[in-house]
Amino acid sequence: MRSIALHAALWWLLLLAGATFAPAGEAASVVIADLEFKPSTVTVRVGDTVTWINRDFVEHTATSRNGVFDVATPKTRPAHWRAQKVGDFSYYCRLHPNMTGVIRVTR
Amino acid sequence: MKIIAPIVAGFIFATNFSARAADTPTDPQIAHIAYTAGLVDIGYAEIALQRSKNKAVREFAMEMVKDHKAVNDKALALVKKLGVTPEDNATSQTIASQAATKRAELRRLSGPAFDRAYAENEVAYHSLVNAAVDTQLIPSASNGELKDLLKVGLKIFQGHQQHAEHMAERLSRKHAASKE
Ligand SMILES: [Cu+2]
Numbered sequence: 359m360r361s362i363a364l365h366a367a368l369w370w371l372l373l374l375a376g377a378t379f380a381p382a383g384e385a386a387s388v389v390i391a392d393l394e395f396k397p398s399t400v401t402v403r404v405g406d407t408v409t410w411i412n413r414d415f416v417e418h419t420a421t422s423r424n425g426v427f428d429v430a431t432p433k434t435r436p437a438h439w440r441a442q443k444v445g446d447f448s449y450y451c452r453l454h455p456n457m458t459g460v461i462r463v464t465r
Numbered sequence: 466m467k468i469i470a471p472i473v474a475g476f477i478f479a480t481n482f483s484a485r486a487a488d489t490p491t492d493p494q495i496a497h498i499a500y501t502a503g504l505v506d507i508g509y510a511e512i513a514l515q516r517s518k519n520k521a522v523r524e525f526a527m528e529m530v531k532d533h534k535a536v537n538d539k540a541l542a543l544v545k546k547l548g549v550t551p552e553d554n555a556t557s558q559t560i561a562s563q564a565a566t567k568r569a570e571l572r573r574l575s576g577p578a579f580d581r582a583y584a585e586n587e588v589a590y591h592s593l594v595n596a597a598v599d600t601q602l603i604p605s606a607s608n609g610e611l612k613d614l615l616k617v618g619l620k621i622f623q624g625h626q627q628h629a630e631h632m633a634e635r636l637s638r639k640h641a642a643s644k645e
Binding site: 392393414415416417451452453454455456457 | 528531532535536539616617620621623624625627628631
């Protein structure tokens with residue numbers, strides 16, 4: 359009886375860990391380097407997660423022009439956004455608006 | 466006509482410090498100019514953080530402090546690694562003295578008038594510095610790593626200029642609306 363409860367608890371832990379550290383359906387990574395989003399356009403499907411990895415020595419944001427997302431992209435850790443509807447989301451950095459990119463979300 | 470030339474030259478000298486660096490600056494001078502230009506913008510931001518109550522202006526000022534400090538820290542680490550001592554020069558001195566005048570001007574203002582003056586000065590200052598970095602400092606830099614740092618710095622400062630332009634535009638629209 360105790361070992362079943364323990365197993366269940368472990369499974370829950372694994373599920374939680376999975377949900378936290380490996381977003382399901384992770385599809386696209388954008389690297390930020392020298393004030394550029396690389397690649398500048400990425401295509402993902404609804405439900406996928408976009409990850410930004412900032413390699414610059416200053417902080418940036420990935421901010422959609424239509425207000426759907428505004429993600430801080432610090433130097434210290436990757437930042438994520440999960441695509442929830444179809445469309446082309448053009449985005450920029452609020453701090454350095456000369457940085458631009460597009461997330462294309464398909465079905 | 467001959468008399469006008471020195472007056473015009475004097476005007477350019479006073480309003481555009483990049484014109485001062487007619488001779489090619491050396492790497493130690495370039496490092497000093499870039500560092501000084503960064504410190505000056507941090508100085509303006511500190512005044513904004515003391516005087517402004519506007520959220521967008523304060524956020525912009527905090528970003529200026531962070532970004533210019535980050536670039537200056539990189540520059541310091543680089544000159545240390547290269548064994549270069551930044552060298553004071555006429556261009557750095559022109560930047561510093563013009564900034565002192567501007568700081569005094571800003572300190573006489575408060576409220577929305579301060580916010581607009583700060584935003585407009587950020588646009589003007591970044592455009593002046595960016596032109597100097599682009600046309601004088603980058604082409605004159607002989608060390609490759611210094612040149613690369615200036616190039617990344619220029620992109621950061623061009624971003625600041627655009628950000629400042631948006632901020633100045635919004636503040637002046639708000640001002641125009643308040644007078645209607
Ligand atoms: Cu940025």
